[in-house]
Amino acid sequence: MAEKDKYTVVEAPEGYSAPGFFVTTLDKAVGLARKNSLWPLPFATSCCGIEFMATMGAHYDLGRFGAERLSFSPRQADLLMVMGTIAKKMAPVVQQVYEQMAEPRWVIAIGACASSGGVFDTYSVLQGIDKVVPVDVYVPGCPPRPEQIIDGFMKIQELVGNETLRRRYSTEYKEMLESYGIKIDR
Amino acid sequence: MGARGLNIERMKTINSEHHLDLTQQDEKVYSTLNLGPTHPATHGIFQNVLTMNGETIVGAEQTIGYIHRAFEKIAERRPYYQITTLTDRLNYCSSPINNIGWHLAVEKLLGVETNKRVDYMRIIVMELARIADHLVCNSVIGVDSGALTGFVYVFQEREAIYEIFEEICGARLTTNLGRVGGFDRDFSPIAIQKIKALLKRLPKILHEFENLLMRNRIFMDRTINVGGISAERALSYSFTGPNLRAAGIDYDVRVQEPYSSYNDFDFIVPVGENGDIYDRFCVRETEMWESMKLITNALNNLPEGKFNTEVPDFFMPPKEDVYSKMESLISQFKMVMGEIDIPQKEIYSAVEAGNGELGFYVVADGGRSPYRLHFRRPGFIYYQAFPEIITGASLSDAILTMSSMNVIAGELDA
């Protein structure tokens, strides 16, 4: 009908439904809840941080995607958004902040400098934060437009929605964290 | 100098040793608080380790360099027209001013005079960037004192300024705007229409923002007589820009050493009294109104002419000519390979950036890159005074002082 065509309804995950109940796997339900309520930690260091401020502003509004509550405390954050150049002086700080985050945690590298060192191939700049923390999504750009940042955020949402509950306990994940030198508590 | 209460004699004998001696005090009373390097209040990454006696700050130790990108070393490897991209990233809230400042420095080196149209176009762009910078700084002072609304409303206007920059040069934030000698294209009619629309809308928004904060009892109690610095100490610390003008000295590079035809225009340089946070806020607000007047005057009196000056060694020929004409191909090759005539001299050129006097000290040796390029960054220089300003204040005052001084990490570390 004409009324219904105006709205896009998000599809429910695969499951079995009947009047009064809906059954799906726990993975999918938890993924759906998590992906629409990610709490980001804005680790803004330079120019990309200003584009992030524009993304959080009223025009581009990252809050629509559930990321309204920015958490500056790593203990309470889900998503580490590293925006801007990371110098070698700052690299241990990034790793320390990542270690303090509780599982499940994701990392998005926004901007060319965070992804690979960017324009600055110098003695003092870390050539990409994936030398110190495992990164899930890279957003290129110098600085990336807010639309690109939102696109990267939506890719994170896709990853979050499709993650199995056992991934963080698997041996491959532990080995990957050890390869970065990140201490695991359990 | 005309500053109220400036004591010239004290200026000449002022001693700078600011040394904190805690040995005779009972050290159990003091606690250490680490503010940074990542902290919601530090807009940028720099660390302050505060020694506190309860809520009062007794001393501060600063560490910067967390975003040191070695601009000066990179500049020794890049041709003159590629250094513009580095200057973008100094004070990234107002990149066009840095870009145009660099182009003015190269023009001074080469001895090039730009025509009036280029000058007026540059004034329009620089004042738009200055408005953008002051909008961020003032709204962030509001955010740090708890007033988040102003920030959200004011950022809409920053989006409008971004759209104008996009029309002019293609990029929003790190603009890499213009060329040595002018611009690469004229202002399109859409750009002029957008500037006029912004000039019509901005007064109302600025009035709304000022009504929110300027006569607000809470804001005034938090900012008047807080974070102040005297004019003598500010001059000793080589302050420039709104921070110095808030302390009472009316030093503005646009008036002292006019560049880009600023002397054709009449504008006020606002000056404060106490150098405290409220004065800095008001000085920046007034500068925004003055910038709007400058843009209106420049736009109404924009003379006819070309949008760039003849600096053949720096303007790449149009691509269709490079692919079809021999002279253009040779000219492009010579430019890229660096076989152009650059005199061997050293210059110092300064512009009034958003934060103060942004200086470029260039030593040219005739090659395609400068032998030495030093950026005189205002943020780096006035941030040294921070421990002296906050000693004796409470932690919340220190947070507000830091944001009112408008310390941008890119400019601090370069």
Place this chain on the structure above:
Amino acid sequence: MENSILLQALKDKLGKSILSVDETSDVLTVTVDSEAISTIIAFLKEKQDFIFLTDLCGIHYPEQEKELGIIYHLHNLVKNKRIRLKTFVTKANPKIQSIVSLFSGANWMERETFDFYGVEFVGHPNLVRILNVEYMDYHPMRKEYPLEDATRLDKDDSFFGR
């Protein structure tokens, strides 16, 4: 203020320390002996009203005998006059008097020059590295050191023509 008046006053006071004068540059440039720098700056500040230190930076000329240079830009705000003072020291003994007691703003500027060039400022309250990491053991802006990171393993220099 005419250049000649200023130069005459400088020569009267400290004639032997002035090594050369360059009036063709955009700003009056005076090269002085490194021993006398703080006397000259104090004279300019107290007697000639140059109360504003605009900038302090370093420079490296490897082919000269005195390789490391320190360049001061002073500004007389009332008469709107700038002056550039240059002085040179050797790499073996890169010591020069600090001017932090005259201008508080010189504190970090001298630290930056020390960090980049290794010039040691005698009398500075806290001469440690400011922008680079503390454990760095060389002074990167000197001409013999490369721009790129020499310890990188993932970049093959033969592809870049180096």
